[in-house]
Structures are given as C-alpha cells and as structure tokens.
Amino acid sequence: xQREGALKIPVIAANNAxxxxxxxxxxxxxxxxxxxxxxxxxxxxxGKTTVVAGYGWTxxxxxxxxxxxxxRVIVVEVDPVKALEALADGFAVMSLAEAAPLGDLFxxxxxxxGVLRREHFQRMKDGALLANAGNYAHEIDVPALRQLxxxxxxxxxxxxxxxxxxxxxxxxxxxxxxxxxxxxxxHPVEIMDLSFSVQALAVHYLAQHADELKPGVVxxxxxxxxxxxxTRLELLGVRLEKTTAEQEAYQQSWREP
Ligand SMILES: NC(=O)c1ccc[n+]([C@@H]2O[C@H](COP(=O)([O-])OP(=O)(O)OC[C@H]3O[C@@H](n4cnc5c(N)ncnc54)[C@H](O)[C@@H]3O)[C@@H](O)[C@H]2O)c1
Numbered sequence: 500x501q502r503e504g505a506l507k508i509p510v511i512a513a514n515n516a517x518x519x520x521x522x523x524x525x526x527x528x529x530x531x532x533x534x535x536x537x538x539x540x541x542x543x544x545x546g547k548t549t550v551v552a553g554y555g556w557t558x559x560x561x562x563x564x565x566x567x568x569x570x571r572v573i574v575v576e577v578d579p580v581k582a583l584e585a586l587a588d589g590f591a592v593m594s595l596a597e598a599a600p601l602g603d604l605f606x607x608x609x610x611x612x613g614v615l616r617r618e619h620f621q622r623m624k625d626g627a628l629l630a631n632a633g634n635y636a637h638e639i640d641v642p643a644l645r646q647l648x649x650x651x652x653x654x655x656x657x658x659x660x661x662x663x664x665x666x667x668x669x670x671x672x673x674x675x676x677x678x679x680x681x682x683x684x685x686h687p688v689e690i691m692d693l694s695f696s697v698q699a700l701a702v703h704y705l706a707q708h709a710d711e712l713k714p715g716v717v718x719x720x721x722x723x724x725x726x727x728x729x730t731r732l733e734l735l736g737v738r739l740e741k742t743t744a745e746q747e748a749y750q751q752s753w754r755e756p
Contacts, residue, residue, distance in 0.1 A: 509712035509714055509717050511705060515719065516701075524555070526560055527685075527687060528560050528686070529564035530686075532606060532632040532679040535657075536604065539678070541655075544565060544568035545570065548603050550574075550606070551565065551573070551590075552595065552605070552614050552633075553576065553608040553610070554581040555610070558608040572590045573598045596622070600623065600624060601624075604628045604630070605623075605628065607639060608633040608638075610634045613637070614638045616643055620644055627669050629675070635677065644661050645661070648661035648663055649662055658670050659672075693727060696727045701719055
C-alpha cells in the first residue's frame with residue numbers, strides 16, 4: 500500500500516515488534532497449534548512425520564514444539580538462509596513435492612497462499628492431517644481439495660475428511676482456517692499480555708505523534724519493545740544486568756581502550 504501510495508495514514512507494523520514476533524508468533528502459535536491438533540484429533544504427535552511449511556517466527560515455533568512432542572520434523576522453505584538455519588537446528592529440509600508423500604501431519608505458516616495444493620494432495624499418504632497456522636484460510640487450497648474429493652464428511656469436531664477419487668483420505672482441520680484459534684483457545688494469556696501491550700502502546704505512540712508522522716509504515720520504536728519487556732521482567736522478579744560506564748564508552752568507540 501505504501502509503495503502504491505494507497506496508504507493514507509501512518510501505520511505501525513505491530514507484527515514486526517520483537518515483543519510480538521518472538522513470543523506470540525513463535526511460542527504462542529507453537530504451543531496453541533500443537534494443542535489444537537492434539538485435542539481436535541486425539542492423536543499422538545510422537546513418531547509422526549510433521550511437515551512445517553515456512554520457517555519464520557511462526558514456523559520455528561511449530562517445528563520446535565512438534566519436535567518437543569516427539570515428531571520427526573521436515574521444514575519446507577523458499578528462503579535459502581532460513582532453510583540453512585532449519586538444517587542447523589537439526590530439522591530435515593526439502594521441497595514440498597518431496598515432503599508430500601512423507602508427512603503424517605502438515606502445518607502451514609508462510610503467510611502466503613496456495614502452499615498446500617492439488618499436486619501435493621494427490622501425493623499425500625492415506626490419513627494425512629492438514630492444518631494451517633499462517634495466513635487465515637488461504638494457505639491450504641481447500642477448493643482444490645474439494646474438487647479432488649468424491650466424499651466429504653465431518654469425522655470429529657473441527658476435522659473434515661475428504662475421500663479422494665483413488666480412495667485416499669485427507670483430514671483437514673478447522674476448514675483450513677487458523678487451527679489454534681478455531682480449534683483451541685488461541686494463545687496463552689501471558690502471550691496476549693505482550694501482544695496487546697504492543698498494540699495499545701503503538702496506538703498511544705501514534706496518538707502522541709499524530710502531528711509529525713507521515714502516511715506510511717512506521718516501525719515500533721525500540722523504547723516501546725524495551726518498556727514492555729522490562730515490565731514483564733519486573734513482574735517475573737528478573738533483574739537485568741547494567742552496562743558499566745567503561746563498557747558504555749568502549750561500545751561507542753572504535754579505539755582500543
Ligand atoms: N495462528 C496464529 O495465531 C498466528 C500468530 C502469529 C502469526 N501468524 C501468521 O503466520 C504467518 C507467518 O508469520 P511469521 O511471523 O512466521 O512470518 P515470517 O515472514 O517470519 O515467516 C514466513 C516464512 O515463510 C516462508 N515462505 C514464504 N512462502 C513460502 C512457501 N511457498 N513455502 C515455504 N515457505 C515459504 C518465508 O520465506 C518466511 O521464512 C503470517 O500469516 C502470520 O499472520 C499466525
């Protein structure tokens with residue numbers, strides 16, 4: 500919108516705040532997505548090959564929580580650096596075409612559209628589970644799944660079974676919408692404390708600086724992220740280390756002391 504001049508007001512990208520991404524996207528979505536899959540299906544995660552599409556903050560959370568529950572995790576990425584990071588984190592990395600016949604559970608968190616689509620559905624195992632934790636209802640191509648299916652029925656609450664023409668069954672959770680919100684309680688409250696603090700303080704900042712801000716995307720000032728994290732740490736009784744005057748001077752200078 501900014502590029503095309505369509506953005507008429509200043510907007511803070513609250514999602515990009517560190518107190519949002521590092522906690523809500525990673526730990527909140529990681530925990531609540533796995534608990535949603537477990538409660539919707541009543542199946543075991545341990546031993547399941549779990550394919551995570553997207554290794555951003557959300558995908559990292561999904562991959563680590565799935566591994567914590569005993570899954571074998573495969574990561575699918577388009578960004579070479581993130582793919583390398585996933586490898587270094589100990590996950591298998593491959594294309595979705597390669598992962599499609601291997602996965603028992605597929606989790607999408609790319610923020611994009613049509614990530615799991617016809618060509619993948621056709622190669623998946625009988626009984627594979629599909630769930631989205633990323634971009635609303637667009638990451639799994641549900642219309643294509645419907646077209647491929649000869650039967651569709653709700654086998655459990657939040658689990659729709661699609662019987663493909665060759666008899667393979669695929670199980671879609673929460674109709675392809677955000678599984679952790681639809682089929683579970685969403686993020687834990689400690690996570691929402693942080694996310695709502697980001698949003699509330701972002702609005703406060705916009706109101707305070709309304710006269711000087713121009714239309715466009717405004718980053719959340721670091722001081723707001725720091726203030727939120729500091730408050731949480733204080734509540735947890737955790738003390739921060741302070742830099743000494745000598746360290747401060749050293750870090751500001753290029754000269755050897
Ligand atoms: N379910 C929830 O409660 C919840 C919470 C936070 C964020 N989200 C959503 O999760 C999505 C991802 O957020 P994020 O913060 O992790 O974003 P991000 O930009 O950090 O990560 C997205 C990753 O997906 C990768 N990617 C893009 N297209 C891909 C494709 N076709 N195949 C494989 N990988 C691909 C990108 O390279 C990137 O690494 C967003 O849509 C966001 O709104 C959901």
